[in-house]
Amino acid sequence: MNLADHLPALQVIVPLMTAPLVILLRNGFLAWLGALLASLASFGLAILLTVAVLGAGVPEYAMGGWQPPFGISLNVDGLSALMLLLVTGASTLGLAGGRLSLRRDIDNRRAPMFYGAWLIALAGLCGIAVAGDAFNVFVFMEISSLATYILIAAGRDRRALSAVFKYLIIGTIGATFYLIGVGFIYMMTGTLNFADMALRLGDVIETRPIIIAAGFITIGLALKAAVFPLHIWLPRAYTYAPNAVTVFIAACSTKVAIYVLLRFNYGVFHGNLLAHSDLFTVFIIPLALSGILLASAIAIYQGNIKKMLAFSSVAQIGYIALAAGLATHAGLMAAQLHMFNHALAKGTLFLCVLAFVLTTGSASFSNLAGIGRRMPWTMAAFVIAGLSLVGVPGTAGFVSKWYLIVAVMGMPGWGVPLVMAIILSSLLAVVYLWRFVELAYYGQPPDGDVSRMEVPLPLRTLIWSAALANIYFGLVPQLPLALAESGTTTLLGGLLP
Amino acid sequence: MNPSTLPLILLLPLVGAIAIALAGRWPNVRETISLLTAVTLAVLVFSWFPEVSEGLRPRFVLSEPLPGLSLAFSLEPLGMMFACIASFLWIINTIYSIGYMRGNNEKNQTRFYICFALAIAAAMGIALADNLFTLFLFYELLTLSTYPLVAHKGDAKTIASARVYLGVLLGTSIGLLLPAIIWTWVATGTTTFTLGGIVEGHIAGAAVGLLLGLFVFGIGKAAVMPVHRWLPAAMVAPTPVSALLHAVAVVKAGVFSITKIIIYIFGVDFLFNEPSAQWLQFAAAFTIITASIIALYQTNLKRMLAYSTIGQLSYVIMATVILKPMAEVGAAIHIAAHAFGKITLFFAAGAIYTAAHKTELWQLAGIGRRMPITMAAFTIGALSMIGVPPTAGFVSKWFILGGAFQAENYFAIFTIIASTVLNAMYFLPIIYFAWLAPPAPGVDMNHGEAPKAILLALAVTSTLTIVFFFFNQPLLDLESQLVESLPL
Amino acid sequence: MKLLGLFNYWVFAVLLMIGLYALISKQNLVKKIMALAIFQSAVFLFFITMSRVDEGTAPIIQAGVANQIFSNPLPQVLILTAIVVGISTTALGLAIVVRLHEEYGTVEDDEILAMDRES
């Protein structure tokens, strides 16, 4: 075998194997450098995989040489490639942009542990994205979750600890629910491999255990994905985590849960359980809708920029869930595109927040008044990413919103009210973002000091590259489109129009 | 010329904005760059004029982010005219701004010039838009880039007004215009502006009226009541910005978009035969009359001008929905005519503010003797608003009325005449008091004329208002192409 | 007989819900961790029940004995992994509780929440 065939395995192994090496280091800087290099390497691997997916496709990888369903297989399609790009990209962004900020948050002695956990989290998320086996997804979900708890607990505020404990409890419940669901399916089919499951489920479809399984898996993953109203862990976890960590997890960790949800609901259940898509739609759409509207409204009343963006994330997850719940080709396209575009926008926004906190020391609105005049470059990038979040044309956010609305219009009977809800929530997004933008440009700084205080040039460059990526993918969205198209094809397997 | 150079028209002001940002520390260099960019842009835009007059329609697709949705530019008579007006008035507005901003020692001048250049870039984008998507993109960009201009002063009251400005414009565009575009796209599969319209055969009946409503109220910049609130609110901005809003770019972009949508998306003929679309002329008429009446009661000069603008904008919309060839030409020309007249009026208001710090109407009594050039220009502008020959306003009103008679639309005729009377009722007294009445007691009259830069700008625009009456053939020829296919 | 054959699954459901109930209603964080352990143990029982087969033995091949019936090794393997995951979660959770106690001086969830609201 040549190296190219090993790409799916390398995607997981590289960060995973670097982690034990990193924790053995004694120096915070070296540990950071090691983590950054491993993260960059995974990003490179993700790009190679993407190229391969869009080209001839990536062959199934049999771990240990044992063919599925007996062994564990790794499968990479367009959707996986999309997730891999997101995960590795967000990790690299967080590490590269977070050096200064992390140096403040984490003392040198404990830094190797922290960066080790970061790499393990990265490897866990990559592992989920490439896994072709339901139980393997559970293992890697736990790897990434445990590591993420550590990352969040590293926050300097003591509230990080209480937030992370809540996350740990809810995350474990979610993962256990998922495991129960997998157990029920295993009970009825005798297999754990996704493809094999889909094949064998047909015989036992409509039995009680399978319906229960669908329920457990959906609720468990909705907990992990923070679908409203199961989102209670998210705002505080995002708010009190170290800023660099927020850049990383806000961009990708909840999306990975949605990814698994898509895999199950479409890859496994959909083709077999004809009524399933209706059930799923009826279950998820009301939740998604209330999330979109209520979380956006709650975001307006926040006095902390991180918390505001966290509630915005809950609303955006609602969009993704809504699109996924439509159970149509257009809906799945919209869901995948929105995962990509929202990650792009949120990553950029949190990176800007990181820069703000780096210079002012706090993320509260009162402290950030007038920041736009003090840090014009960073704030301009914030505005661009904010526009993408709202879905202004020319930015990445518009592309997915467009797809979402078109998908929603295709729903007989639901179309118009859903469109109105989406538009209303976009307007709410304008309100909460503009509240901050106005304060940043026209507010009076708490100490009255309006002198310039930008972050160092490398960080500014990174922020601007991320911001420009929002515009680039708004004008030239061919890459995510192609990946989503390929992902949709595998998800639906030609079952739906 | 090569159509692939079309994006240069947008690029130029963008590059200008960056250059202005870099030159921010040296005001003279910064303003020279502003002026240079403006002149170059105007030359570039006008160099396309002959080609478009000859009937060519240069078109260039920059990118196609989504199937059926492309970022594409093209030049057609309406857009050509809008681009010409905006780019030309930008030069004059820049000259004026230099005088105004320096004369009033405004802060943050660099930001002002940057945003101004960005706004022009956005206006060019609207003018050149080949489809609804491109139009929408630049429409939003225009809103966003003018927000800092409106909020320029930065105090609490300004911010609150700027919030209204942004809230109404963004709210209507996202809440109504975007769904309208999506609807159009879903129904027809395209958003490209096509002469004769694209809607016919895809949407029919009451839905047409609804779609038209989404478009008209979604384009808040056209200020059809009740989405006009932002315009008076935006009066907190410095005068050059008001000129930009009222004459150069913003409201013009609004009516331009509506006209373009009616001609190129709905199609004049189709809409004429569609009863459900008739409501629009009543809405326009209501706006015209109501705005004029409100203007009568204003005591602040700029607010009065703002309501006058609201009325004049609905003239354009009214003219468009008469849906007869002559009226369409009239609508197009009225965009230009109103631009010249209104910019003159605003420049005059700004000149008065700069030289005498007067903003209220009662303070203007007798000011004509102190500021004869300014008030002469103001008079010309006001006459154009009323539609008195020999001013630009007469030409467009002539065509609109002609169209109304063609259509035998007596409702429109009545509205136009009634509003002309109302216009005269609020403009003529000001002219009278300014020239002939003695100064009001307690008003400081110890001031002279405004700075030279301002006067120069005023002179140019007021002259233009008159010249346009005599010399309008190229524009008429150009706009007649819009309705070539229709029987005159 | 058939009903007794399902008894394991009922116990699984009941244990799961006891755990979940304690997770939701208990305020003491250590108690929550113990509840989490019960919650997860229920799942272990669920899987292991699936692996058992009548007349079977543990899946270890004994030399010289032919035609043995073995219980299903796969769920056992899965649960070995899940047990390890469970203890890891417990350890990490406990470490967080210890830190919480150091920072807040209490391990009662509602008291911590009240302190968070104040700050």
Place this chain on the structure above:
Amino acid sequence: MTMLLIGVFLLSLLVITAIAIVRSEDLFSAVMLSGIFSLLMALNFFLLDAADVALTEAAVGAGVATVLLLAGLRLIPPKEAPGRPLRALSVTVIAATALLMIYASFGQPTLGDPLAPTQQHIAPWYIEKTPELIDIPNIVTAVLSSFRGYDTLGEVFVVLTAGIGVMFLLGGGRGKPFSRLDSQAEQGLSGHLIPKVMARLLIPFILLFALFIQFHGEYSPGGGFQAGAIFVAGIILYSLVRGEGLALSVIPPRALLLMSAGGALLFGSVGVAGMLMGGNFLEYSVLAENPVIGQHIGIIVIELGVGLTVTGVLLSIFHAFAARD
């Protein structure tokens, strides 16, 4: 039938213990009860023919978890604040879910049904092919370390992550660093004669047993994980007898870290070796000329890796808790 009834009895005990854990306000007794709960669970697993799982549950649930909780309770108040009212809504939701699951159980195969899908698909293949492909008696070990070795790699990293987390959270800050532990202050049980003597006698046997479990895992229940847990139990016993400091001096913290990371690396490098020698990741067959020998080598090495990591991490965790005060 008798077995079934014993099972029913044990399971009922399990439920009662669980309720007792939830209701107990004294956390010490709750910890003890949860140890009993785990032992009962292990007994159940044993009845259900899952020897490996039973051994692990006993070692982990009753052993490691109990010790950890006790170590934690040393640092936190051992009393739960007095009762709070039940929330009607949560009770209703939970009861409804339980009823739903019981309702669903009527569609499930009964206990021990040889025709259940789980017994028909995949599992028979493992049972049939293990002698031929891997040639070790313990099928569970074969599946664990070879057929699903990738999961086990993940499991090792879960353990390592927990270790990293505990060391990250408790290794710094206000607690004493490892190196400054005062062995004078912590005499442990060394003042008590009988435990001291008994422990002295037991410890070598415990360690020996751990080694047996480690290297005999292919033939009988056991393997790296169980061995690690038992090994740690021995060390903990030693530290109880001799006091913290001395126990620490047996294995210094840096060495523990090396062990933890080294075990994981060892496991991973076996996988990479497979890749370098022309196979897939974690493909042991290519490690030697004869594929079966290759499997043996692979399994022994990765089990060693698992054992190292588990021992290292568990000891680190235990010491991190113990070093805190």
